[in-house]
Every structure is written in C-alpha cells, then in structure tokens.
Amino acid sequence: MKINKKTSALLSMIGIVIIGLGLYAFKAHPESKANYTAQPRWENLEVLPQDISKDSLEHLMKNYATSLGVKCNYCHTPSQDDPTELDFPSDDKIEKEIARGMIKMTNEINATYFQPYFPDPKPKQVHVANCVMCHRGATNPEKYLSQMGQMYKTYEADRDNRKEKILEQQQKE
Ligand code: HEC
Ligand code: HEC
Known part of the structure; x- marks a missing residue:
C-alpha cells in the first residue's frame, strides 16, 4: 500500500x-517580440508590391544588375547628402523608369503566356520569362543582336535550292 x-x-x-x-x-x-522587425516601408514603388520583403527586393535588384551586366548605380542616382551612397527612392535616372516598363512587360508575359499553364501549386510564383533571357548581360540587347548575321549561315542559292524547288512544285499544282 x-x-x-x-x-x-x-x-x-x-x-x-x-x-x-x-x-x-x-x-x-x-523576447521574440523584441526581435521582430517590421516590414520595411518602401518610399517609391510603382510596380513592385508595396509589402515586398527586404530579402525579395534585394534579390530582384541583384538579378536586374546581373542580367544587364551593371551595378546598382546604372539605375540609381547618387545621394545629394552623401555622394558615396545611392538615393534608391529617387527617380532621377531614366534607366530606372525604363526598367519599370521592362518589369511590367516581363510580368505581363509571365501572367499571360506562362502562369495559366502551371495551375499548381502557386501560379503567381511562375516566372519563366526574365530580364536575362533578352539582356544576356548587356544593357541593350542590340549589342549582341547586331552580330546576329555572323551567327547564321547565309543562304546560298546554288548550294541549297530547297526554296526554289518548293516554288516550282507549287506552280505545277
Ligand atoms: C535595371 C535597373 C535597376 C538596377 C540595376 C537596380 N535597381 Fe533598384 N530599383 C529599380 C526600379 C525600377 C525600382 C522601383 C520599382 C518600382 O517602382 O516598383 C527600384 C527600387 C529600389 C529600391 C526601393 C527604393 C524605395 O524605397 O522606393 C531599393 C532599396 C533598390 N532599388 C536597391 C537596389 C540595389 C541595392 C541595387 C543593386 C544591387 C539596385 N537597386 C539595382 C531598378 C534598378
Ligand atoms: C523581351 C525582351 C526583354 C526583356 C524580357 C527585358 N528587356 Fe530590357 N530591353 C530590351 C530591349 C530590346 C531593349 C533596348 C530597347 C532599345 O533601346 O531599342 C531593352 C532596354 C532596357 C533598358 C534600357 C537600356 C539602355 O540604357 O538603353 C533597361 C534599363 C532595361 N531594358 C531593363 C530591363 C529589366 C530590369 C528587365 C527585367 C525586369 C528587362 N529589361 C527585360 C528587351 C528586353
């Protein structure tokens, strides 16, 4: 017991x-409440989501810079108070405004032509088309497109007369 x-x-x-x-x-x-950092308040976003996290925004910005083969200062102007710093919210540079259009265009391409065909799990996360696809490390894709002529073999009629044969065939029919 x-x-x-x-x-x-x-x-x-x-x-x-x-x-x-x-x-x-x-x-x-x-103590975990004290460590909580509030969502940053961006000052001048017109196309990116207002509540985008710092990590996501920095990731995108680095991606733009690498895709175009530039540094942040290609789109962002130096700060007036301290020229060694960049004034990120400022709209002084035309390149930043052009980039806004490019972001919209790229988003539209993804939303219209890719996202509908990837219904699961999160269609909004589908980003197939991106800056580097066209830019390939150049600010203006024309830089490498102007060399396109050297990339393709020129058409030589005497060696390859497929087109003429097709035309002849069509005329007979
Ligand atoms: C190809 C152009 C381009 C490059 C390069 C670029 N940015 Fe940006 N950045 C933009 C555009 C466009 C916006 C505004 C987006 C919008 O309006 O939604 C922006 C916005 C920002 C903002 C938000 C400012 C605010 O509060 O409104 C920060 C911070 C920023 N960029 C940092 C960077 C950093 C850091 C780099 C380099 C790693 C960089 N950017 C490279 C185009 C660029
Ligand atoms: C479908 C192809 C395509 C995509 C995708 C694209 N661009 Fe462009 N971009 C171009 C072309 C072409 C030009 C040159 C236009 C011209 O001046 O004739 C250009 C020009 C620019 C310029 C101006 C360059 C200069 O100094 O003349 C910036 C900045 C830019 N793009 C940023 C971006 C960013 C950032 C992205 C991704 C969000 C992007 N582009 C996605 C095709 C593209």
Whole structure:
C-alpha cells in the first residue's frame, strides 16, 4: 500500500511537470517580440508590391544588375547628402523608369503566356520569362543582336535550292 501511494504521488508529480512544460512551450516568449522587425516601408514603388520583403527586393535588384551586366548605380542616382551612397527612392535616372516598363512587360508575359499553364501549386510564383533571357548581360540587347548575321549561315542559292524547288512544285499544282 505504501509503495503504491508513493508511486502514484511520483507519477502525478511527473504529470504536473509535463503539463507545466507544455504550457511553457505555448507561452509567447516576450523576447521574440523584441526581435521582430517590421516590414520595411518602401518610399517609391510603382510596380513592385508595396509589402515586398527586404530579402525579395534585394534579390530582384541583384538579378536586374546581373542580367544587364551593371551595378546598382546604372539605375540609381547618387545621394545629394552623401555622394558615396545611392538615393534608391529617387527617380532621377531614366534607366530606372525604363526598367519599370521592362518589369511590367516581363510580368505581363509571365501572367499571360506562362502562369495559366502551371495551375499548381502557386501560379503567381511562375516566372519563366526574365530580364536575362533578352539582356544576356548587356544593357541593350542590340549589342549582341547586331552580330546576329555572323551567327547564321547565309543562304546560298546554288548550294541549297530547297526554296526554289518548293516554288516550282507549287506552280505545277
Ligand atoms: C535595371 C535597373 C535597376 C538596377 C540595376 C537596380 N535597381 Fe533598384 N530599383 C529599380 C526600379 C525600377 C525600382 C522601383 C520599382 C518600382 O517602382 O516598383 C527600384 C527600387 C529600389 C529600391 C526601393 C527604393 C524605395 O524605397 O522606393 C531599393 C532599396 C533598390 N532599388 C536597391 C537596389 C540595389 C541595392 C541595387 C543593386 C544591387 C539596385 N537597386 C539595382 C531598378 C534598378
Ligand atoms: C523581351 C525582351 C526583354 C526583356 C524580357 C527585358 N528587356 Fe530590357 N530591353 C530590351 C530591349 C530590346 C531593349 C533596348 C530597347 C532599345 O533601346 O531599342 C531593352 C532596354 C532596357 C533598358 C534600357 C537600356 C539602355 O540604357 O538603353 C533597361 C534599363 C532595361 N531594358 C531593363 C530591363 C529589366 C530590369 C528587365 C527585367 C525586369 C528587362 N529589361 C527585360 C528587351 C528586353
């Protein structure tokens, strides 16, 4: 009898400790609230979402710079107070405004021609077309497109007369 009483007392004590630990785990830790950083307030976004996180915005910006083979200052003007810093919200540079149009265009291409064909799991996350697809590390794709002539073999009628043969065939029919 004595042993049984002791055992049950011990068991209920263990039970209380377990419940206590469980409750402690559910209790909000006050220090985690202090570490919480509020969503940054961007000053001058016209095309990107207002509530875009710092990580996502920085990721996009680095992506733009790499795609065009430039640094941040290609689109962002130096700060008037401190010329060693960039004034990111400023709209002084035309390149930034052109980039806004390019972002809209790229979003539209994805939304119209890619997202409808990828219904799962998150169609809005589908970004197939992007800056580097056209830019390939150049600010103006014409830089490499002007060399297109060298990339294709020129058509030589005497060596390859497929077109003429097709035309002849069509005329006979
Ligand atoms: C090809 C042009 C381009 C390049 C290169 C570029 N940005 Fe941007 N950046 C933009 C555009 C366009 C916006 C505004 C987007 C909008 O209107 O929604 C912007 C906005 C920002 C903002 C938000 C400013 C605000 O509060 O309104 C920050 C911060 C920023 N860029 C940082 C950077 C950094 C850092 C780099 C270099 C790693 C960089 N950008 C490179 C075009 C560029
Ligand atoms: C469908 C192809 C295509 C895509 C995608 C594209 N661009 Fe462009 N972009 C061009 C072409 C072509 C030009 C040159 C237009 C001209 O001046 O004739 C250009 C010009 C620019 C310029 C001006 C360059 C200069 O100094 O003349 C900027 C800045 C730019 N693009 C940024 C971007 C960014 C940022 C993205 C991604 C969000 C992007 N582009 C996506 C085709 C594209």
